[in-house]
Amino acid sequence: MQITTGTTPGEFNSYPNIVGAGPLLLQNGKIVLDAKSEQFSNAFITQKASRSAICTTANNTVLIAAVHNRVGGSGPTLAEHAQLMKLLGCVNALNLDGGSSTSLYLGGQLLDRYPNTAARVHNGIGIFLQPR
Numbered sequence: 606m607q608i609t610t611g612t613t614p615g616e617f618n619s620y621p622n623i624v625g626a627g628p629l630l631l632q633n634g635k636i637v638l639d640a641k642s643e644q645f646s647n648a649f650i651t652q653k654a655s656r657s658a659i660c661t662t663a664n665n666t667v668l669i670a671a672v673h674n675r676v677g678g679s680g681p682t683l684a685e686h687a688q689l690m691k692l693l694g695c696v697n698a699l700n701l702d703g704g705s706s707t708s709l710y711l712g713g714q715l716l717d718r719y720p721n722t723a724a725r726v727h728n729g730i731g732i733f734l735q736p737r
Contacts, residue, residue, distance in 0.1 A: 624701075624730065630658060630687040631698040638687045645683075653679035656686045656703040659730065660695035668693060669730065671709045671717050701730070 612618050628640040640650045655673045662668060672689060674680050681689060683700065690698040705724035709716045715723060 624728070626659075626699050626701050628683065628700055629698075630683075630690050630700055631660065631695050634663075634691075634696045636684075636687045636691060638683055640683055650683050653682055654703050655680045655705070655707040656683075657701040657707045658686065658690050658695075658698050659701060660690055660693070660698035662694045663696050667732070668695060669709065669732070671707045673707065673717065702726075 612623075617623060628638060628643040628645055630636065630638050641647075655671070657669070657671045660668050660670070670690065670693060672681055672686060680703075686700060687698070705722075706726045708718060708723050708726065
């Protein structure tokens with residue numbers, strides 16, 4: 606048996622870790638959501654669900670957001686999620702995984718849901734401060 610790997614574009618081979626995500630929500634301060642052209646299903650596009658995103662603001666601050674169910678209803682569609690990220694001050698924003706894996710941890714504690722409702726997550730994005 607032989608295992609061969611490759612990336613498209615080929616330059617991605619030089620990165621040790623890459624996170625797959627999408628669709629793109631905002632670029633240069635404008636909502637550019639086109640999930641259909643990024644080959645996401647109609648069901649995913651219109652589904653109201655918990656969602657997460659990562660973005661940068663005008664002053665290059667990185668924000669990670671988890672958006673859950675609204676009062677009296679389900680979470681946002683992708684279009685609503687893009688609008689929320691813009692309202693938060695995001696300039697460039699990317700949708701991450703959603704649904705039951707949408708969780709935020711800080712200092713070893715789950716912030717946005719009860720521990721018994723959190724799904725097992727096999728990967729994530731971590732931001733760590735290094736003392737100077």
